[in-house]
Amino acid sequence: MTRITYRDAVRSALREALASDSRVFLMGEDVGRYGGAYAVSRGLLEEFGPERIRDTPLSESAFLGAGIGAALGGMRPIVEVMTVNFSLLALDQVVNNAATLRHMSGGQLSVPLVVRMATGAGRQLAAQHSHSLEGWYAHIPGIRVLTPATVADAYGMLLAALREPDPVFIFEHALLYPVEGDFDPASGVADIAHAAVRRAGTEATVIAYGGSVGKALQAADQLAAAGVEVEVLDLRTLRPLDDETILTSVRKTRRAVIVDEAWRTGSLAAEVSARITEGAFYDLDAPVARVCSAEVPIPYAKHLEDAALPQPAGIVTTVRELLGTTRG
Amino acid sequence: MPQLGADMAAGRLVAWYKQPGDAVKKGDIIAEVDTDKGAIDVEVFTSGVVEKILVQPGEKVPVGTPLAIILEAGEGPTPSPPTPAAPPAPAGERQRVSPVARKVAAELGVELASVRGTGPGGAVTRADVERAAARQPTPATPTAPPPAPPAPPGEADRRARMRQAIAAAVTRSKRDIPHFYLSTTIDLHRATTWLGEQNATRPVADRLLAGALFLKAVALALRDVPELNARWEGPKVVRSDAIHVGVATFLREGGLVAPALHDTDRLSLDDLMRKLRDLVNRARQGELRSSELSDPTITVTSLGEQGVETVYGVIYPPQVAIVGFGKIVERPWSLGGQVVSRPLVTATLSADHRVTDGHRGGLFLAAVDARLQEPSRL
Numbered sequence: 001m002t003r004i005t006y007r008d009a010v011r012s013a014l015r016e017a018l019a020s021d022s023r024v025f026l027m028g029e030d031v032g033r034y035g036g037a038y039a040v041s042r043g044l045l046e047e048f049g050p051e052r053i054r055d056t057p058l059s060e061s062a063f064l065g066a067g068i069g070a071a072l073g074g075m076r077p078i079v080e081v082m083t084v085n086f087s088l089l090a091l092d093q094v095v096n097n098a099a100t101l102r103h104m105s106g107g108q109l110s111v112p113l114v115v116r117m118a119t120g121a122g123r124q125l126a127a128q129h130s131h132s133l134e135g136w137y138a139h140i141p142g143i144r145v146l147t148p149a150t151v152a153d154a155y156g157m158l159l160a161a162l163r164e165p166d167p168v169f170i171f172e173h174a175l176l177y178p179v180e181g182d183f184d185p186a187s188g189v190a191d192i193a194h195a196a197v198r199r200a201g202t203e204a205t206v207i208a209y210g211g212s213v214g215k216a217l218q219a220a221d222q223l224a225a226a227g228v229e230v231e232v233l234d235l236r237t238l239r240p241l242d243d244e245t246i247l248t249s250v251r252k253t254r255r256a257v258i259v260d261e262a263w264r265t266g267s268l269a270a271e272v273s274a275r276i277t278e279g280a281f282y283d284l285d286a287p288v289a290r291v292c293s294a295e296v297p298i299p300y301a302k303h304l305e306d307a308a309l310p311q312p313a314g315i316v317t318t319v320r321e322l323l324g325t326t327r328g
Numbered sequence: 329m330p331q332l333g334a335d336m337a338a339g340r341l342v343a344w345y346k347q348p349g350d351a352v353k354k355g356d357i358i359a360e361v362d363t364d365k366g367a368i369d370v371e372v373f374t375s376g377v378v379e380k381i382l383v384q385p386g387e388k389v390p391v392g393t394p395l396a397i398i399l400e401a402g403e404g405p406t407p408s409p410p411t412p413a414a415p416p417a418p419a420g421e422r423q424r425v426s427p428v429a430r431k432v433a434a435e436l437g438v439e440l441a442s443v444r445g446t447g448p449g450g451a452v453t454r455a456d457v458e459r460a461a462a463r464q465p466t467p468a469t470p471t472a473p474p475p476a477p478p479a480p481p482g483e484a485d486r487r488a489r490m491r492q493a494i495a496a497a498v499t500r501s502k503r504d505i506p507h508f509y510l511s512t513t514i515d516l517h518r519a520t521t522w523l524g525e526q527n528a529t530r531p532v533a534d535r536l537l538a539g540a541l542f543l544k545a546v547a548l549a550l551r552d553v554p555e556l557n558a559r560w561e562g563p564k565v566v567r568s569d570a571i572h573v574g575v576a577t578f579l580r581e582g583g584l585v586a587p588a589l590h591d592t593d594r595l596s597l598d599d600l601m602r603k604l605r606d607l608v609n610r611a612r613q614g615e616l617r618s619s620e621l622s623d624p625t626i627t628v629t630s631l632g633e634q635g636v637e638t639v640y641g642v643i644y645p646p647q648v649a650i651v652g653f654g655k656i657v658e659r660p661w662s663l664g665g666q667v668v669s670r671p672l673v674t675a676t677l678s679a680d681h682r683v684t685d686g687h688r689g690g691l692f693l694a695a696v697d698a699r700l701q702e703p704s705r706l
Contacts, residue, residue, distance in 0.1 A: 254428055254454060285426040285453040324447035 001184050007177040009151045010040050010116070012185075013158035014078065018048050021076060024162065027054035027063055028080030037082045038118055038177050064090035064115065068098050068167075071113040076162055081117035084133045084171065098167040099142030113167045114158070120173040120211045120261055121309055127297035130305070132261040134171040134210070135268035138238035143167045145239040146192055147210035151181030153236060156190025163189065173211030173261075192237055195245040201231035204255035204319050207246065207272055209235035212259040212310055219315035230319055238268055246272065247279045254285035255322045259310050264292035286322040291315050329383070330370060331391040332363050332621035333497065333644075337437050339363045340388040341395065350378050352398060357617065359395060364493035365585050366486075366614040368621060376400040424451035436461040490583035498642045505560075505648075506681040509640050512693045514700055516656055516671040522703035539630055540601045542653050542675075542696075544706045546628055547571045547593035549695035555684050556649040556677075556692055557625045565648060565683045574624025574644065575604065577611045585611050586627045586644060587620035597706055632656060638674045648683040651696070652676040 004012070017024045026041060032055040035042030045053040056063040060081055067079040081087045087094075094115075101109045121130035138145045144164060148154040154172065161168035198213060199220050208216040216232045223230050231249050235241065250256045256276050260269035273288040294308040329339050342360040346352055353375040361368050379397040383389050425433070425440055429452045433440050436457065443460045445452035519541055527535040550557040550571050558567045571593040574586035587607055589595070595603065610616055626647055631639045632655035639652035654674045661670035675696055677689050699706060 254426075282427045282431045285428050285455075286448050286451070321448055324445070324449070324451065324453065 001182050003180050004151060004183045005177065006148075006151050006154045006172070006179050006181065007038065007040055009154040009181075009183055010158060010172065011042070011044070012183075013155045014041065014044060015047070017076075017078070017159060017162050018044070018052060021162070023074065023076040024078065025052040025054065025070075025075065026078045026080060027056050027067065029056055029058055029063075029082050031055060031080050036080065038172075038174065040177070041080070060086055060090035061093055064093045065097065067113050067115065068093060068101075068111055071111045071167075072101070072109060076112055076114070078114045078116060078158075078162075081115060083129055083174070084117050084119040085128055085131050087115075087117055088133070094137070094143070094167075094169075095140055099140050102166060103142060110165045111167050112162075112165050114161045114164075114170065115167065116158070116170045116172060118174040118177075119171040120175060121293075121298045121305060122175045122211070124300055124302055124305060125174075126300040130298035132210075132293070134169075134238060135260070135262045135266075135271075137169050137171075138241075138268050138271070140239070143169055143239065144192065144237065146170045146237055147235065148172065148190075149176070149208075149210050149213035149234050149236070151179075151183050152187055153190055155183065156187055157192055157236075160189045160192045164192075168192075171210060175211050176214075179214070193240075193242065195236050195242040196234045197231060197245070197249065198234045199230075199232040201229035202253055203228050203230055204257060204322055205231045205233055205246075205249040205253045206257045206259060206315060206319065207233045207235060207249075208259040209238060209268075210261070212261055215310060215312050216259050216315060218312040219319070222312060222316050223319055228319065228323065235272075241272065241275065243275055243279060246276065250276050250280045251283040254283055255319075256284075257289045257291060257315060257318050257322065259291045259315055261293055261310060263295050264290055265295060267292055286324070289318045289322055291318050329361065329389050329391050329393045329395060330618045330622055332361070332368050332618055333365060333493070336363055336365075336391055336493070338388050338390045339368075341383045341385055342367060343385050344381060344396075346378050346396075348378050348380055352376065352378060361618070363621075364489040365583070365621070366490075366616065368616050368618050370395070370618045372398065374398055374400060424449055426451050426453050428454045429457045433457045487582055490579075494583060497644060501642050501645050505643050505645065507643060507678050508681045508686060508689070509676065509678050510686060510689045510693055511638060511640075511674055511676040512697060514673050514675055514697045515661060516673055516700065519700045519703045520656070520671045534598070534601075536597055536601055538656060538673075539632075539653075540597055540604060541700060541703060541706055542630065542673075543573055543575065543589065543592055543604070543628055544595070544597060544600055545696050545699035546626070546651050547573055548699050548706070549692055550626065551593060552695040553688055553692040555688060556679060558648050558683060559625065559646040560648055560680060560683060561646060568625040570625070572623045572625050574627040574647070575607060576627055576629035576641070577608050579612055585616065585621070586624060586629075587611055587616050588624040590619070590623065626651065628653070630654075632673070638676060640676050641678050643678055643680060648680040649689075649692075650678045652678070 030037055031041045032045040032053045064079055067077040070077040098111050098113055101111050119134055120132050146157045148157045206216040213234045220230050220232050231253055233249050258269040258272050260267050269290045269292055276288050291310045291314050298308055299305050340362040342362050344359050346358045352372050356372050357369040358372045359370045361370050376398045379399045381396045383395045426447055432454050438457050438461045443452050443456050446456055447453040523536055554567055557571050558565045570591055572588035572590050573592040574588050576584055576586045578584045589603055627644050627650045629639055629641045630653040635655055637654040639654055641650035641652050643650050656671050656673050658669050659672050660667050675693055677693055679689050
């Protein structure tokens with residue numbers, strides 16, 4: 001077991017995939033000579049050459065479409081989109097091609113494509129680089145959506161994604177790249193079907209994913225110091241959602257707070273909330289609560305950006321509201 | 329759904345023995361119901377024709393739920409079953425109750441209106457209901473055991489539920505009923521001598537047991553002190569004209585039931601003995617009838633076979649008294665200045681002090697003693 005950064009974990013997975021499978025190649029904006037906008041692919045061009053580490057023009061629709069074509073042709077492309085904000089230019093390729101071809105061909109075609117991109121705010125990159133739109137992708141049947149929140153998942157989920165016969169989208173929260181965590185080089189492929197309990201508790205379940213998991217754990221620490229033990233659930237996979245793990249936890253704690261860095265309206269948090277109400281209504285002691293981003297374009301100014309995003313203090317306050325006067 | 333014991337809040341309908349269109353008469357067994365104390369045959373209390381079945385086999389419904397509609401002779405079909413009235417909403421703002429709290433309150437028999445909420449916006453939470461259930465001084469409805477699993481319970485489950493049902497009843501009894509206890513030693517010389525003479529001429533199967541004499545003596549003594557033959561329907565006591573002595577019967581797999589020996593005071597000793605054997609057998613085979621569980625007006629418990637000399641019972645609500653008999657022992661007994669050896673039994677009375685008092689209890693035990701001194705008149 002060693003300590004490495006999230007960025008290094010993704011790079012390790014890329015290197016392992018490139019070394020072990022000649023069908024795998026990486027393409028995207030600045031992934032080669034520049035080493036990636038978040039320095040994930042630094043050194044890979046030198047190691048694997050320009051055939052397999054391919055810089056693309058600034059045209060998301062074109063290179064994501066190229067990835068779909070390569071996947072159809074038997075390759076295992078990994079497409080890096082700089083951020084989810086830019087991925088909207090390629091949304092047509094995703095919704096109308098990548099997600100549909102297996103169904104429209106009656107199962108004759110398979111698109112084993114892996115798309116990675118950064119998401120989230122917190123680095124003062126302003127509205128056009130700071131939104132969290134992974135929930136939009138989770139709306140689309142035909143693709144799988146992963147949100148690794150830990151170093152182990154950053155590594156293992158990418159390897160698992162490459163084994164899937166259908167498109168897999170991996171959303172890496174930009175704030176996580178420099179975060180260090182435990183890493184077992186022999187850990188291999190991660191489970192991409194289940195949510196994970198990151199901290200066990202009894203009074204409420206805080207459901208989070210990606211960049212919000214760490215904030216939920218901080219809130220849990222603060223609550224524990226006041227004697228309130230909350231359970232922290234990391235969704236890990238946004239599509240398909242692991243209802244069973246979510247409902248099992250909520251049935252135990254009887255209260256749920258969903259933390260989602262996206263906007264509240266029409267969010268993934270809304271979907272999770274609806275499923276809890278559908279599946280565990282008679283086990284609830286309080287309405288399901290959500291902690292989401294303010295419904296504004298994410299601001300540039302530091303204090304405004306902080307105020308717009310879910311923070312541990314807001315999670316603590318929300319949990320306390322759900323507990324009522326039972327606990328001070 | 330009949331209430332087959334103070335601790336019963338709900339029952340599961342197992343099977344219907346009659347179908348719509350069938351004629352039934354009072355006392356017929358119409359259905360089988362599964363309770364925490366076993367499967368019980370439900371009798372019908374009116375004669376007529378089954379018009380409609382309202383609860384299907386497998387359904388679990390609260391006590392008091394209509395199971396079927398029976399048309400009495402000459403009655404026209406009813407348009408629709410009366411639906412139970414919704415509980416009146418509390419005045420002013422509607423009480424906030426969390427979904428799980430509402431569910432648990434129904435299971436534990438907790439009256440939500442009396443529970444103070446500590447949840448968001450003052451909502452009643454599960455913890456609030458559980459605290460109220462633990463503290464509830466006088467529950468409006470008996471505290472029910474935890475919810476039964478949906479699948480038919482296995483034997484271990486059955487035993488656990490029986491234990492829970494007994495726990496609920498005795499806890500309620502000891503919490504709500506101010507018991508007082510009296511005891512007296514009764515000389516059974518005449519009774520056992522008479523019994524010996526009777527049994528000498530009887531085939532083994534027809535022999536009378538001392539226990540039958542005790543039951544009959546208690547039943548007749550209740551005619552002298554009728555206030556012990558009653559049910560507490562708080563805040564008042566309702567005396568019963570009929571005397572149905574409940575016979576505490578241990579079950580081989582553990583637990584107990586106390587089914588009624590109907591009209592005990594009017595049974596000849598032979599009838600009483602025959603019915604007692606039948607009742608105990610059926611209790612142990614799980615074939616009791618609903619009225620036998622719902623009708624006792626007093627309970628008699630005998631632990632003589634286990635070698636116990638004195639037993640102070642816990643009153644089974646809503647009854648107001650329980651009579652105990654220990655084993656019959658040969659002991660020195662002073663009689664007219666002479667110490668003689670006599671068969672003795674200790675009779676005890678546990679009674680509800682809200683309903684009666686020591687004076688009346690003493691008269692009752694004296695009446696039991698007097699009846700046992702005249703065995704041929706039992």
